Amino acid sequence: MAKIAVITGGTAGIGLACAEAFLADGDTVVISGRSAERGSKALAGLDAGARARYIPCDVTDPAQVRELIEETVTEYRRIDVLVNNAGGVIDQGRPLSELDEDNLDRAFTLNVNSAFWACRAALRHMLPRGYGRIINMASIAGKIGIPGLIGYSTTKHALIGFTKTLAKETTTRGVTVNAVCPGITDTELVEREAKAPIEAAGFDFGQLAARLTGDLGRIIDPAEVAAIVRTLASPQCAAISGTTINIDGGYTQF
Template sequence: MKLQDKVAVVTGGTAGIGKAIAAAFLAEGARVVINGRSPEKGEKALAELGAGDRAVFCRGDVNDKDDIERLITTAVDTFGRLDILVNNAGGAARLAPVTELTDEDWDLHMKWNLYSTFYATRAALRLMLPRKWGRVINISSVEGKHGKPVITPYVTAKHAINGFTKAVAKEVGTEGITVNALCPGIIITDIVKDEGPRTAEAMGITYEQLIEMYVQDSAIKRPNTVEEVAAVAVLLASDAGAGITGAMLSIDGGTAAY
């Protein structure tokens, strides 16, 4: 039970990587607050996690600063403190070549991925610093290390998250707090299934060709799994991960060059 009685918040925790991390944390003894926009998905996720009163759902949109701050407050009000923050919510939608990309769609990717990470981290650190213990885990992407055409705003936001991670790690490194980024490769989550076909169309290829492009870029020649990402998150959240900070850890099947 590596996380016995620790309290974690996982944004976007009702499905995909976020839900897998919540499940892994619960299996290691943590108490978890998951966030999402849909109460129905939240209740379904709680039922599937099966953790009873050790898991709660807090409805909110990570594009809204007030919703994020309320999420952090919910963890304290429910479980008494906050030990671990996983900035998982994010993604890509309404993509287009740069010449066709609207201001609104650019802003969407910055708010959804980067601003949400900043707002949640700021709120969490205000609680962690006085206790001199904390773990912040930002879900970045292999595209935070490299890049592909058309998904430019997503690539930009994930690169920024990596820079944010390294800078904040330097700020709080002597205070018992670690800040790291996980960089998954392609994983067939619900959001990939939903948005992948439109992204592929914008790139001039089929959805199947999009997935195959990522698979062939990897060493393992298959998509990664949410469980593989969750296993690394458990390490970083635990006492055993105390010496790892400011890192951008790839779970991409050997895709990234660094």
């Protein structure tokens, strides 16, 4: 049966690649983001008619996150898959001693709280049905430290902990929860929000990227991440829950 999938931050990069992967399987996707212009552009590129919809959502607002899920269920009668892809870098390359007092709060709101709110809203529909697939977009920064990204790395570590704990609550009830940890991926967000902060912190982005791609020797393509997300979202993956999957050319092996 075709799935109904909601993807936050789905108008570009990894999120959009995930939408393309689900559509290729015959699924219906709801992509969200803050920009209606980017949403319209993404829908035009997907060219999937009624099987793709854009719903505006700022994931730092719990009311908007809740409305994203409720509007999806109202239209499609269910939600089968939730991909918490929205996130970003707040640090701007500054060391801890120079960060604003609310820096970590803003990073947690964007990278952790947003997933908490989306999962809570989705589970209210998934658990009564006894079925669901949740995939949280973490990062290898959630397993190691990366200079200049202290807030990002801290919150991605937290997202992994959240994933593992939530899986303990839901797997026996038919809902799996997993995290995907990409290495440096060829997206606009990496260029805009990771490269500049890392270089501002005095580190060479190119050298760091080369190390963080392990034996692969190149940065990751968003489609490679989407392929893993699509697999975790399948009905056949009921036995995979509470895990993290690294996509980084073998650099991170834990």
